[in-house]
Amino acid sequence: MSGTGNEQARKAAEGLAYSAGFGNEHSSEAVPGALPDGRNSPQRAPLGLYAEQLSGTAFTEPRHSNRRSWLYRIRPSAAHPRFTRTGNGNLASAPFTDAVPDPNRLRWNPLPEPPEGTDFLAGLWTLGGNGDVTQRTGMAVHLYAANASMTDRVFSDADGELLIVPERGGLLLRTEFGLLRAEPGHVALIPRGVRFRVELLDATARGYVCENYGQPFVLPELGPIGANGLANARDFLAPVAAYEDTERPVEVINKFCGNLWTATYDHSPLDVVAWHGNLVPYVYDLRRFNVIGSISYDHPDPSIFTVLTSPSDTPGLAGVDFVVFAPRWLVGEDTFRPPYFHRNVMSEYMGLIEGAYDAKTAGEGGFVPGGGSLHNMMSAHGPDRDTFDKASAAELKPQKVDDGLAFMFETRWPVTLTARATDAGHLQTGYDGVWQGLQRHFRR
Ligand SMILES: O=C(O)Cc1cc(O)ccc1O
Ligand SMILES: [Fe+2]
Numbered sequence: 001m002s003g004t005g006n007e008q009a010r011k012a013a014e015g016l017a018y019s020a021g022f023g024n025e026h027s028s029e030a031v032p033g034a035l036p037d038g039r040n041s042p043q044r045a046p047l048g049l050y051a052e053q054l055s056g057t058a059f060t061e062p063r064h065s066n067r068r069s070w071l072y073r074i075r076p077s078a079a080h081p082r083f084t085r086t087g088n089g090n091l092a093s094a095p096f097t098d099a100v101p102d103p104n105r106l107r108w109n110p111l112p113e114p115p116e117g118t119d120f121l122a123g124l125w126t127l128g129g130n131g132d133v134t135q136r137t138g139m140a141v142h143l144y145a146a147n148a149s150m151t152d153r154v155f156s157d158a159d160g161e162l163l164i165v166p167e168r169g170g171l172l173l174r175t176e177f178g179l180l181r182a183e184p185g186h187v188a189l190i191p192r193g194v195r196f197r198v199e200l201l202d203a204t205a206r207g208y209v210c211e212n213y214g215q216p217f218v219l220p221e222l223g224p225i226g227a228n229g230l231a232n233a234r235d236f237l238a239p240v241a242a243y244e245d246t247e248r249p250v251e252v253i254n255k256f257c258g259n260l261w262t263a264t265y266d267h268s269p270l271d272v273v274a275w276h277g278n279l280v281p282y283v284y285d286l287r288r289f290n291v292i293g294s295i296s297y298d299h300p301d302p303s304i305f306t307v308l309t310s311p312s313d314t315p316g317l318a319g320v321d322f323v324v325f326a327p328r329w330l331v332g333e334d335t336f337r338p339p340y341f342h343r344n345v346m347s348e349y350m351g352l353i354e355g356a357y358d359a360k361t362a363g364e365g366g367f368v369p370g371g372g373s374l375h376n377m378m379s380a381h382g383p384d385r386d387t388f389d390k391a392s393a394a395e396l397k398p399q400k401v402d403d404g405l406a407f408m409f410e411t412r413w414p415v416t417l418t419a420r421a422t423d424a425g426h427l428q429t430g431y432d433g434v435w436q437g438l439q440r441h442f443r444r
Pocket of ligand 1: 344
């Protein structure tokens with residue numbers, strides 16, 4: 001994308017207005033009077049718009065989990081030509097059958113630079129995942145690397161919602177609901193089926209995507225923590241209505257049951273003039289996370305850092321949790337403060353947005369921003385040798401951990417890799433070595 005393109009996107013992203021809250025009823029109109037009053041589907045919608053409901057949950061799901069929005073648009077979504085298959089690029093979907101599930105601990109360097117002209121969609125690269133898109137279970141881990149904005153190209157994913165975690169370069173997300181800006185350190189969520197286009201605010205963009213095939217992400221319960229804390233609902237920002245009245249060919253790419261399908265519309269489907277409802281895209285600034293931890297002793301389980309959780313049919317057992325390791329104080333007395341050694345029934349994919357992570361040595365060949373690690377079900381992991389040695393001897397004065405921003409996609413099913421992830425040149429060799437040389441200290 002030329003500098004001009006970035007400037008246009010930057011201009012559009014300046015001072016965006018938002019509607020705050022999580023799971024609540026928002027409403028927004030780009031033209032006064034576009035929202036019908038007191039009903040969803042009047043005989044004739046205002047301003048000659050078409051009314052359309054977008055359901056993210058079954059009509060009959062309980063109120064607290066029911067998600068739907070009403071869109072008032074220039075053309076109904078139904079007015080589109082036939083979709084035909086197109087190449088899936090480096091995008092893959094569950095069930096993942098390329099490789100046998102691997103019990104080894106694995107770590108990757110960042111994705112290589114993509115060819116010139118790669119946009120967000122073309123730049124998606126699937127690491128692996130679990131479940132089955134046709135069953136609406138499981139998740140996929142994708143990375144992206146892009147150097148161009150999507151132009152006259154719109155994407156929608158019927159297979160799941162997309163949690164986008166930028167690591168490098170800001171994104172302008174033009175969605176059916178309006179515009180969102182997501183910079184590194186923010187996350188953006190695009191609900192299942194919502195059409196959107198990604199424009200780059202910087203020359204290049206890189207990051208991670210959790211494609212959640214399961215139940216939509218919600219805020220975790222707070223239990224004894226009380227009524228506030230962790231990610232606060234008011235810090236989630238939905239867009240305000242903004243529409244494109246564009247009558248020229250626009251390619252719409254639809255991910256459906258694992259494959260990409262394309263159709264060329266004669267107009268932009270980002271033509272929603274007004275909307276209301278509780279199914280919305282949103283952004284959240286991870287630095288707003290209210291970190292709660294031990295102020296006495298011991299290292300709490302990282303579930304205390306859950307930003308969003310996709311519940312499953314079993315209470316407390318998430319299809320996938322999104323967890324952030326945000327800046328915080330460590331004050332535990334007589335405590336080994338970094339993440340402990342452990343084996344977990346859940347599978348852990350970790351990424352790094354910035355700086356360093358407190359369980360792993362930083363720098364070349366280590367756990368680096370844009371890289372990632374996979375510790376599958378029951379694989380033994382924890383602090384590397386250097387971290388263990390230092391933390392075992394450290395003076396336990398209050399310590400601010402503010403030199404990094406890491407996150408985890410933690411899922412109930414093991415992550416099976418794609419062939420491109422197992423064969424990748426950026427897969428590190430010798431990751432096991434970080435736990436070699438842990439000395440024997442036993443004496444009796
Ligand atoms: O493996 C990891 O680094 C993630 C993690 C962090 C932590 O503080 C406790 C357990 C855990 O799995
Ligand atoms: Fe872990």
